[in-house]
Amino acid sequence: MTTVADDTKTGTAGRRRRGHGRAGRGRRHGTIGSAGLYVATGVATLLFLVPFYLLVRNSLSTDAEITGEDWTFFPAHLRWGNIGELFDDPAVPFARSLWNSAVVGVLHTLGTLLVCSLAGYGLARIPYRHADKVFYGVLVTLMVPSAVTFVPSFVLVSSLGWVDSLRGLVVPGLFSGFTCFLFRQYFLGFPKELEEAARVDGLGHWGAYWRIVVPNSLNFFAAIATITFISGWNAFLWPLVIGQDPKAWTVQVALSSYMTNQTVNFHLIFMATAISILPLVFVFLFLQRWLVQGIAKTGVKG
Incomplete structure (x- = not known):
């Protein structure tokens, strides 16, 4: 039982x-x-x-190996001479275009960070009656297609004599409504206690921004800098119109010169593209951690 x-x-x-x-x-x-x-x-x-x-x-191939019917994983003989041919081409100053793109990218990034961060900080932290109206005006600019402002921008730059100059390539793109929006959203979530402590020490809005906010927001600044540099490096249409002299070409304009109505230099196009993306790869690998953290911190608070 x-x-x-x-x-x-x-x-x-x-x-x-x-x-x-x-x-x-x-x-x-x-x-x-x-x-x-x-x-x-x-x-x-x-x-x-x-x-x-x-x-x-x-x-690292010839045009015949690129367009041929018999495909090989790698050509039997790697054409390292394509690098020398690329930089020795008298019709395309590729080394100069790399330098121009680097200068334009760095200046564009630094200028955008300064202008848009100040605008975003002012909209988020400096109280005044028309702050919301200004912010909505910035948002409206995001809805205007770039094609609408392209011709007026070119006319203005041309009247200032900035064609074929770094000023014409950099200055018109220093302000970005979207970047300003991201900075505003970030600063809305920034701890107010740190700024209040700065004001107790006698700092104004500029002192709090420069000595407190910026040093404690480097991750977000690095993320925006990465996106802005990549965007400036890859820009094509505006540099094509402004940089009419080959000495003012950026790397994207130089790349387009290898493809014409008469000829297409495939091996030079691929070699130039491979070299031109190396700075972007290094920047992304170096700043990818800050890029992810910064985008995660933009939020939608406020």
């Missing part, structure tokens, strides 16, 4: 077996899920690397 104690022991043992079974199935499902995640990540990584492989492969 079974007793209550025996039934209790049997029920407990059964629950333990069922618990172990569920745990085992959970571990198996977790292992399968992890394996699937690794496989998906590996496939995505390979797909992401395919354009870079094609870029390197074609930049």
Whole structure:
């Protein structure tokens, strides 16, 4: 005859077996899920690397090897001489275009950070009656297509004599409504206690901004700087119109010169593209941690 104690022991043992079974199935499902995640990540990584492989492969090939029907993983003889041919081309001052893009990118980034951060800080922290109206006016500029302002901007720059100059390439793009919006959203969430302590020490709005806010917001500034530099480096249409002299070409304009109605220099296009993306790769790898943190901190507070 079974007793209550025996039934209790049997029920407990059964629950333990069922618990172990569920745990085992959970571990198996977790292992399968992890394996699937690794496989998906590996496939995505390979797909992401395919354009870079094609870029390197074609930049070290001849035009016949690039356009030929017989495809090889890498050409039998790597054409390292394509680098010398690229920089020795008298028709395209590629080295000068790299320098121009670097100067324009750095000046554009520094200027945008200064102008837009000051505007965003003023909208977020300096109280005055028409602050909301100014902010809504900034948002309205985001709805205006760039094609609408392109011709008036060119007429203004041309009347100032800034064609074929760094001023014409940099100054018109120093203010960005979207960047101003991001700074405002970030500063709305900045701790007010730090600024109040600065004012107790006798600092005004400028002193609090420069000595308190900026040093404690370097992650966000680095994120915006990364995005702005990449945007300035990749700009094409405005530098194409303003930089009419080859000495004022940026790297994107120089790239377009290898493709004309008569000829297409495939190996030079790929080599120039491979070299031109190296600064962007270095900037992104160096600042990617701050880029992710800064974008996460923009928020929608306020």
